Amino acid sequence: MDFLQPSTWDDALAAKAAHPDAVPIAGGTDVMVELNFDRRRPPALLDLTRVAPLTEWGTDGDMLRVGAGVSYRRIIEELGSKLPGLAMASRTVGSPQIRNRGTVGGNLGSASPAGDAHPPLLASGALVELASVRGTRRVPVDAFFLGPKRSVLEPDELIAAFLVRPGGVEQFAKVGTRNAMVIAVCSFALSLSREARRVGTGIGSAAPTPIRALEAEEFLAASLDWEARGPVPPSVARRFGELVAAAAAPIDDVRGTAAYRSHALSVLARRTLAWAWKGMA
Amino acid sequence: MTTVETQVISGVGTSPKRPDGGLKVRGEFAFSSDLWADDMLWGATLRSPHPHARIRGIDITAAVALPGVYAVLTQEDVPGAKRYGLEIADQPVLAMDEVRYQGEPVAVVAADHPETARRAAARIAVDYEVLPAVTEASLGVLLRHVPVRAGDPAAKADVVVTGEYQVGMQDQAFLGPESGLAVPAEDGGIDLYVATQWLHVDQKQVAECLGLPADKVRLSLAGVGGAFGAREDLSMQVHASLLALHTGRPVKMVYGREESFFGHVHRHPAKMWYEHGATRDGKLVYVKAKIVLDGGAYASSSTAVAANAATLGIGPYEVPNVVMDASVYYTNNPPCGAMRGFGAVQACFAYESQMDKLALELGLDPVEVRLRNAMTTGSRMPTGQIVEGPAPVASLLTRVRSFPPPPSSSGDLREMPGGVSNTTHGEGVVRGIGYGIGIKNVAFSEGFDDYATARVRLEVIGGEPAVLVHTAAAEVGQGLVTVQAQIARTELGVERVTVATADTSVGSAAPPSPPRQTTRTGAAVGAARQAVRTELLARVGGARLDGGKVLSESGTVVADLAASIGDEPIEKTVEWRHRPTYPLDPVTGQGNAHVQYAFAAHRATVDVDLDLGLVRVVEIVTAQDVGKAVNPLAVEGQIHGGTAQGLGLALMEEIQIVDGVVRNPSFTDYLIPTILDMPPMKVDILEMADPHSPYGLRGVGEPPTISSTPAIVAAIRAATGKALTRVPVRPEHIVE
Numbered sequence A: 001m002d003f004l005q006p007s008t009w010d011d012a013l014a015a016k017a018a019h020p021d022a023v024p025i026a027g028g029t030d031v032m033v034e035l036n037f038d039r040r041r042p043p044a045l046l047d048l049t050r051v052a053p054l055t056e057w058g059t060d061g062d063m064l065r066v067g068a069g070v071s072y073r074r075i076i077e078e079l080g081s082k083l084p085g086l087a088m089a090s091r092t093v094g095s096p097q098i099r100n101r102g103t104v105g106g107n108l109g110s111a112s113p114a115g116d117a118h119p120p121l122l123a124s125g126a127l128v129e130l131a132s133v134r135g136t137r138r139v140p141v142d143a144f145f146l147g148p149k150r151s152v153l154e155p156d157e158l159i160a161a162f163l164v165r166p167g168g169v170e171q172f173a174k175v176g177t178r179n180a181m182v183i184a185v186c187s188f189a190l191s192l193s194r195e196a197r198r199v200g201t202g203i204g205s206a207a208p209t210p211i212r213a214l215e216a217e218e219f220l221a222a223s224l225d226w227e228a229r230g231p232v233p234p235s236v237a238r239r240f241g242e243l244v245a246a247a248a249a250p251i252d253d254v255r256g257t258a259a260y261r262s263h264a265l266s267v268l269a270r271r272t273l274a275w276a277w278k279g280m281a
Numbered sequence B: 001m002t003t004v005e006t007q008v009i010s011g012v013g014t015s016p017k018r019p020d021g022g023l024k025v026r027g028e029f030a031f032s033s034d035l036w037a038d039d040m041l042w043g044a045t046l047r048s049p050h051p052h053a054r055i056r057g058i059d060i061t062a063a064v065a066l067p068g069v070y071a072v073l074t075q076e077d078v079p080g081a082k083r084y085g086l087e088i089a090d091q092p093v094l095a096m097d098e099v100r101y102q103g104e105p106v107a108v109v110a111a112d113h114p115e116t117a118r119r120a121a122a123r124i125a126v127d128y129e130v131l132p133a134v135t136e137a138s139l140g141v142l143l144r145h146v147p148v149r150a151g152d153p154a155a156k157a158d159v160v161v162t163g164e165y166q167v168g169m170q171d172q173a174f175l176g177p178e179s180g181l182a183v184p185a186e187d188g189g190i191d192l193y194v195a196t197q198w199l200h201v202d203q204k205q206v207a208e209c210l211g212l213p214a215d216k217v218r219l220s221l222a223g224v225g226g227a228f229g230a231r232e233d234l235s236m237q238v239h240a241s242l243l244a245l246h247t248g249r250p251v252k253m254v255y256g257r258e259e260s261f262f263g264h265v266h267r268h269p270a271k272m273w274y275e276h277g278a279t280r281d282g283k284l285v286y287v288k289a290k291i292v293l294d295g296g297a298y299a300s301s302s303t304a305v306a307a308n309a310a311t312l313g314i315g316p317y318e319v320p321n322v323v324m325d326a327s328v329y330y331t332n333n334p335p336c337g338a339m340r341g342f343g344a345v346q347a348c349f350a351y352e353s354q355m356d357k358l359a360l361e362l363g364l365d366p367v368e369v370r371l372r373n374a375m376t377t378g379s380r381m382p383t384g385q386i387v388e389g390p391a392p393v394a395s396l397l398t399r400v401r402s403f404p405p406p407p408s409s410s411g412d413l414r415e416m417p418g419g420v421s422n423t424t425h426g427e428g429v430v431r432g433i434g435y436g437i438g439i440k441n442v443a444f445s446e447g448f449d450d451y452a453t454a455r456v457r458l459e460v461i462g463g464e465p466a467v468l469v470h471t472a473a474a475e476v477g478q479g480l481v482t483v484q485a486q487i488a489r490t491e492l493g494v495e496r497v498t499v500a501t502a503d504t505s506v507g508s509a510a511p512p513s514p515p516r517q518t519t520r521t522g523a524a525v526g527a528a529r530q531a532v533r534t535e536l537l538a539r540v541g542g543a544r545l546d547g548g549k550v551l552s553e554s555g556t557v558v559a560d561l562a563a564s565i566g567d568e569p570i571e572k573t574v575e576w577r578h579r580p581t582y583p584l585d586p587v588t589g590q591g592n593a594h595v596q597y598a599f600a601a602h603r604a605t606v607d608v609d610l611d612l613g614l615v616r617v618v619e620i621v622t623a624q625d626v627g628k629a630v631n632p633l634a635v636e637g638q639i640h641g642g643t644a645q646g647l648g649l650a651l652m653e654e655i656q657i658v659d660g661v662v663r664n665p666s667f668t669d670y671l672i673p674t675i676l677d678m679p680p681m682k683v684d685i686l687e688m689a690d691p692h693s694p695y696g697l698r699g700v701g702e703p704p705t706i707s708s709t710p711a712i713v714a715a716i717r718a719a720t721g722k723a724l725t726r727v728p729v730r731p732e733h734i735v736e
């Protein structure tokens, strides 16, 4: 197996173009597990940890642009106030060791329906920046996932960064059968933006890909009392929960039943709504 | 490759540091998977993907052709006995004409690289004719039925509660997967360095399968990363030895985590039907119970597990009339055998659930109903055996009850059900408290000749008296090395104690699986010490030993200890046996089958999110009678660990099997408790010396595993009002 170690972004893109079947490795917390289980035998690994720009974040217009190689730990410590939903999700990822190494770019690269970074990125309407020697494109995150562990990423492309417009009031909640270090049975992210009167949602582990609950978003955006910020009527919260659950297409598996997932999503939707609305002070 | 641990150590009742403690914490401890020989080969195992199939043929051509492969062996290459087993030799070393569970070893490979060995194994073409799998215990072939009958089988009672309970298949989930190194010896024998629990029983089985006399199969204990019963059966021992003898090269085998799930036996899943009859004031009149255990494909220690379930299956209560039937069946599920608690765990979940149900029916406090039926010294077990040692059942219960309740949650997310996953800020959270108490036999039962051998040598090294202790008892993480040294020092008053690595050059020590290693091997060490001491005192005409001096009756110094030993070391080897036990009557289940009983009680406090079914255990209080805490810190560690394992069974640990196929053979989906799941514990240790046991010792490791599970489930029931008849409890059981 070859081990490619570019130290600049251009070299990385060139290496990926020259070796489209090389598997990029960032934190390695998914890649090494796959190698260990013999699920893949790539001809080459493309180590991205020496490419400095991937580990940087900054602004791009009114958006925040975060390099694909920024670890969960740094998201919690450096971006906790700017990207609160993603930081909450990051706090639930694995253990401290995994959060030190694991990256959002790697989460997107794996495109698992259970990836914890995905629901908050969906809820906040993030863009994923993909690059190759052919050029750069920005894909809305809800158009990024194609199926379980499949995305629009082309064989010669790398994930450069993701971009989010900060300022939403955000929440994230994840159900697992133990209190730490657990893959989501299901998860839910919510983002409320007062200026735009926008409601964003993200559902994890309850469909073949991470998804938004579009009908629930529209319903809630139209039902909330944005102006006076009066309390959310229980009937609205309940309906919102039902619509979130209805958007999911869960299955029965070792981690939980479809029925439980639907039920839990409606509970998480109601609770995160109450917390976020309270946070709109 | 013999290592020795020398330490200056204090005597019985203190908590000196363990020699392996710092090494393990720093990641420097040499586990059996770290063994190395310069010219060694790596072994790999091909396992059946099917729970049941006929083998029509095995073609190894493609595997042998791979460069770097030195041997590919099938059952035809097993020179001695083709089957082995702890109780019944029914398990093939390598599958013969049939595979009976998913993961059964079919062929083994040795190659110059582990990857090459694995690839070669994958190239072996096995022609399977897949057969229907029996995966429901009651439809399987009966392996053993243990009836126990006491009093009047037709007894009637005013208040009757019935229930059906289930326990899922738990894994020992030890940290160090199966591994070892087999080195061919010049005499045609084999030197095997292996992580195991029971060197001499391994030795016997390995020798039989290799067709070698026992003295040509020498085993040494390599660094063990936990056992909990899973290392009583053989795993890679014969395979690595076969490959080593075949290639003339040392062969190392190390299972990965996934393979480990297929490499050892598990806790028996159980289905249990119970009927309790009581008077209106809560005195038990009768218990009728049927316990069905899934033994899986091979016998392992199933027959003993069934006996434990039957004889301990009504709990630490006085019940005049008992009709108990425990049965274990062969199926095409993974084989089940020894695991911490050994048959007592499953039954305890059922009888304690029943005691709570009875309390509810009678409007009594759950502790009160237990107190009214608590067994004491002199009580008669349903087997007719009289409980002779201390049986502080009532006292353990009142002790755990009397601890103040834990404070309510501070609001920190880590204290909420769901933890930092942020599922509740208090919404839907209800607190519950539950109790559980269990009974466990200590040491082997039903007439098994259970003995331990220790050799103790007292000599002068560099002018100082020194003691060498040598046993075949396995340090599997329980702190045995330290305890042996402590017992040694207590007897001889010598500071410098060395415990040699366990191997088969001294006599047998029973495995540390039922918690008895301290008891039995400790007793043997103590007795060997006494023999050494007696000889020494006789040599110089002294009466006692103190501070490196031999003293007379009146306390005057007779001689210096080192001088008394001189250049004539004293060495004694002693075999220590428990009181004998007897078989159970096959029809009535009567008989003094057990040596000793041990008890622990738990109080669990939980917070449950009623809407999501998530649980956080807030606090666990335990009271346990340990007879004598030789090393109090180690005792507490055993109680914490056992309780955590019981918490795992209550809330998350289950090998999920569908049609004989394991769905979650990895720590991604076989969940064990993390530090955020295991709450702070309050531990109340009672020391009520057992008159029949050296130093009054009683086994420590198992009782806390037994009663923590029902206590936690009782607490969840108290919070939710749900029946919860199956463990592990899943969120969907709570929100249903």
Ligand SMILES: Cc1cc2nc3c(=O)[nH]c(=O)nc-3n(C[C@H](O)[C@H](O)[C@H](O)COP(=O)(O)OP(=O)(O)OC[C@H]3O[C@@H](n4cnc5c(N)ncnc54)[C@H](O)[C@@H]3O)c2cc1C
Pocket: A023, A024, A025, A026, A027, A028, A029, A030, A031, A032, A033, A048, A068, A069, A092, A093, A094, A095, A098, A101, A102, A103, A104, A105, A106, A107, A108, A109, A110, A114, A115, A116, A117, A157, A158, A159, A160, A181, A182, A183, A184
């Ligand atoms: C013990 C453990 C616990 C875990 N717990 C969780 C959890 O709670 N929640 C969760 O969501 N995940 C969890 N994971 C999975 C994993 O940690 C995450 O998916 C993490 O985000 C992966 O990031 P990484 O940098 O380690 O990715 P890698 O393993 O390096 O890569 C993952 C994938 O992304 C690709 N990739 C990486 N970077 C790029 C790039 N810049 N461009 C293109 N492709 C790229 C790789 O080729 C690979 O396919 C856990 C893993 C382990 C081992």
